[in-house]
Amino acid sequence: MATERPRPVTLLDVANEAGVSVSTASRALTGARRVRGDLERRVRDAVENLGYRPNEAARGLRMARTMTLGIFFHRLNSPVSLDLIDGLGAAAHEARYSLAVTSARGDKAQYASLFQHFYGQRVDALMMIWPRGDLSGHLAPFARAGVPAFAMRWLPGEPGLTVISADNSVASTEAVNALAALGHKRLTIFSHGVLWTPATLRRPYFDRAGEAAGIEIRRRTSRDSGFTVRELVADELASPEPPTAFVVQYSEFSDVMAALAALGKRVPDDVSVVGFTDSKFASTAQRDQAAVIDVDSFELGRRMAGVMLEAIENGPPSEDVRIHGLSRWIPGGTIGPAPKA
Amino acid sequence: MATERPRPVTLLDVANEAGVSVSTASRALTGARRVRGDLERRVRDAVENLGYRPNEAARGLRMARTMTLGIFFHRLNSPVSLDLIDGLGAAAHEARYSLAVTSARGDKAQYASLFQHFYGQRVDALMMIWPRGDLSGHLAPFARAGVPAFAMRWLPGEPGLTVISADNSVASTEAVNALAALGHKRLTIFSHGVLWTPATLRRPYFDRAGEAAGIEIRRRTSRDSGFTVRELVADELASPEPPTAFVVQYSEFSDVMAALAALGKRVPDDVSVVGFTDSKFASTAQRDQAAVIDVDSFELGRRMAGVMLEAIENGPPSEDVRIHGLSRWIPGGTIGPAPKA
DNA sequence: TTGTAGGCGTTATCAT
DNA sequence: ATGATAACGCCTACAA
Numbered sequence: 168m169a170t171e172r173p174r175p176v177t178l179l180d181v182a183n184e185a186g187v188s189v190s191t192a193s194r195a196l197t198g199a200r201r202v203r204g205d206l207e208r209r210v211r212d213a214v215e216n217l218g219y220r221p222n223e224a225a226r227g228l229r230m231a232r233t234m235t236l237g238i239f240f241h242r243l244n245s246p247v248s249l250d251l252i253d254g255l256g257a258a259a260h261e262a263r264y265s266l267a268v269t270s271a272r273g274d275k276a277q278y279a280s281l282f283q284h285f286y287g288q289r290v291d292a293l294m295m296i297w298p299r300g301d302l303s304g305h306l307a308p309f310a311r312a313g314v315p316a317f318a319m320r321w322l323p324g325e326p327g328l329t330v331i332s333a334d335n336s337v338a339s340t341e342a343v344n345a346l347a348a349l350g351h352k353r354l355t356i357f358s359h360g361v362l363w364t365p366a367t368l369r370r371p372y373f374d375r376a377g378e379a380a381g382i383e384i385r386r387r388t389s390r391d392s393g394f395t396v397r398e399l400v401a402d403e404l405a406s407p408e409p410p411t412a413f414v415v416q417y418s419e420f421s422d423v424m425a426a427l428a429a430l431g432k433r434v435p436d437d438v439s440v441v442g443f444t445d446s447k448f449a450s451t452a453q454r455d456q457a458a459v460i461d462v463d464s465f466e467l468g469r470r471m472a473g474v475m476l477e478a479i480e481n482g483p484p485s486e487d488v489r490i491h492g493l494s495r496w497i498p499g500g501t502i503g504p505a506p507k508a
Numbered sequence: 509m510a511t512e513r514p515r516p517v518t519l520l521d522v523a524n525e526a527g528v529s530v531s532t533a534s535r536a537l538t539g540a541r542r543v544r545g546d547l548e549r550r551v552r553d554a555v556e557n558l559g560y561r562p563n564e565a566a567r568g569l570r571m572a573r574t575m576t577l578g579i580f581f582h583r584l585n586s587p588v589s590l591d592l593i594d595g596l597g598a599a600a601h602e603a604r605y606s607l608a609v610t611s612a613r614g615d616k617a618q619y620a621s622l623f624q625h626f627y628g629q630r631v632d633a634l635m636m637i638w639p640r641g642d643l644s645g646h647l648a649p650f651a652r653a654g655v656p657a658f659a660m661r662w663l664p665g666e667p668g669l670t671v672i673s674a675d676n677s678v679a680s681t682e683a684v685n686a687l688a689a690l691g692h693k694r695l696t697i698f699s700h701g702v703l704w705t706p707a708t709l710r711r712p713y714f715d716r717a718g719e720a721a722g723i724e725i726r727r728r729t730s731r732d733s734g735f736t737v738r739e740l741v742a743d744e745l746a747s748p749e750p751p752t753a754f755v756v757q758y759s760e761f762s763d764v765m766a767a768l769a770a771l772g773k774r775v776p777d778d779v780s781v782v783g784f785t786d787s788k789f790a791s792t793a794q795r796d797q798a799a800v801i802d803v804d805s806f807e808l809g810r811r812m813a814g815v816m817l818e819a820i821e822n823g824p825p826s827e828d829v830r831i832h833g834l835s836r837w838i839p840g841g842t843i844g845p846a847p848k849a
Numbered sequence: 850t851t852g853t854a855g856g857c858g859t860t861a862t863c864a865t
Numbered sequence: 866a867t868g869a870t871a872a873c874g875c876c877t878a879c880a881a
Binding site (some may be wrong): 174267 | 591
């Protein structure tokens with residue numbers, strides 16, 4: 168037996184209760200034009216009594232705006248995703264927007280269906296988090312409808328798609344400088360089992376900072392190799408001129424620490440370790456007293472939503488968007504002077 | 509300059525292109541009634557050519573159904589939340605529903621505003637994840653509108669609110685039995701820094717299983733104490749009759765392992781350790797060869813969405829919902845025979 | 850300042 | 866089987 172839903176209270180109900188016309192009721196609530204004070208009060212009272220809330224679908228139909236932000240994840244896997252959702256949601260909600268979240272679960276074959284779904288929903292703006300492959304086909308309907316589309320990804324933007332990314336260069340440079348000041352000459356950036364991770368984006372930061380500070384920057388990744396963290400750490404330390412410092416994704420921080428311990432290396436006496444983290448792990452990192460480059464991905468989400476809202480209002484930005492000032496260098500007990508050679 | 513959006517293609521455009529009326533076009537697409545084969549083909553072709561997608565807001569207005577599931581989080585913090593969103597989203601999308609996600613960010617003062625927002629959206633069903641406090645006030649509008657509301661929480665349901673939870677008793681009992689078979693007599697369940705965690709829900713499972721298997725079950729939590737994991741582990745092991753096995757939330761698994769190592773205890777020779785995890789950590793756990801009680805929270809999300817969709821169709825269930833069969837006992841190298849006293 | 854009426858895009862009812 | 870038409874709830878010219 169299909170449930171027959173009680174009809175929710177509508178603006179007409181409010182108008183009747185207040186003894187005015189729907190348009191007056193509407194104006195009293197939207198404040199588009201002035202209404203007589205006493206009438207406005209009566210309308211507001213009626214709203215209160217009846218528990219009226221405007222139907223956003225109807226309003227959206229009329230206004231050609233659904234007050235919905237579409238967030239598309241290629242995959243929903245890291246705690247960073249959570250913070251992004253949280254930050255996006257916070258900013259969206261403040262602006263009276265809602266957040267429609269979807270995930271392709273790593274499957275590109277899902278894209279078409281998911282994008283069509285968003286288009287059917289008539290989201291007012293679209294944000295893609297680490298999407299893969301060519302999107303132009305999927306994005307065409309949005310472009311035609313004038314829906315601003317954003318992507319967090321490594322490739323630059325293109326017509327109909329603005330790329331948005333976080334700039335962590337300041338904190339990264341500070342970290343490199345701090346290590347240089349401690350006498351370190353060789354630093355290895357460690358990214359294990361990751362293909363499209365922030366590690367890739369951070370490359371230029373570190374390269375530039377390393378060059379300026381006179382530190383040699385190497386990288387190790389196991390993305391194709393299938394080696395364990397411990398094997399990679401061991402291999403790296405067995406090289407002729409081994410690094411004296413590591414930069415590590417925080418999700419592998421403890422693995423690397425354990426690997427170093429197992430190899431008989433003390434931190435920070437023999438090796439310094441810097442974690443690349445986000446604020447979600449901040450408390451953990453502090454408990455560990457770890458030195459970290461901290462990225463506030465909650466705030467990043469907020470800022471991303473801000474950019475989306477702005478684009479809905481005034482059209483998409485003319486250039487790709489870089490977001491600054493969200494990362495901090497936090498020294499900690501896992502770094503120390505470079506060991507004497 | 510406010511952007512003037514190009515008008516997206518509507519059903520009328522399709523009808524014109526196909527040379528039929530809107531009603532025929534609508535019928536051809538919804539399949540409500542049969543239309544002549546050639547006309548249906550022409551309509552489908554027009555849809556293809558024009559890239560038409562029905563406006564869900566308009567459809568929702570007409571159908572009094574928005575095809576939207578509202579998911580409310582008290583806080584968006586654990587990786588489990590991510591899996592839940594992912595699973596909910598997968599099931600929702602299959603049913604052509606979208607997922608509206610919101611988080612109170614741990615702040616009960618946000619509830620009213622967030623619930624009103626969902627109500628304005630006219631979500632078809634509502635799911636609350638670990639909500640706090642009294643919800644009846646917030647839920648009243650949904651109840652009046654006949655919107656099924658669910659909550660994942662410890663307290664039982666009430667009128668207008670169905671409680672949904674996962675039943676992990678089978679796997680938990682298996683774990684206890686496995687430990688009993690290995691000769692363990694005293695087991696401590698360890699929950700650090702958590703108030704409303706699954707640890708609380710698991711109590712009865714373990715209590716019953718322990719009683720049946722003849723194992724004494726204790727619990728340690730630091731929720732108010734502010735002790736470190738290591739201090740708690742040390743204190744527990746210093747008791748007159750120390751436990752020979754621990755059950756630990758996976759997020760603290762490595763902390764407990766490290767604490768045991770620091771205390772000179774070998775795993776599993778001196779102490780056995782069982783992790784309580786979810787499938788997100790499964791690969792990690794396997795790499796660690798850890799013995800775990802694994803919960804598939806992605807699948808849990810799917811099932812939750814299924815319950816919501818069913819409730820939209822046929823009204824809310826008459827009783828609170830327990831979801832079974834989503835947890836597995838996975839033995840591993842972190843358990844072994846109890847040490848001889 | 851207020852009310853009347855039209856329309857947003859869709860589906861369902863009613864004639865044809 | 867098809868087409869005209871009303872209705873969903875809201876906002877906004879336009880008229881009063």
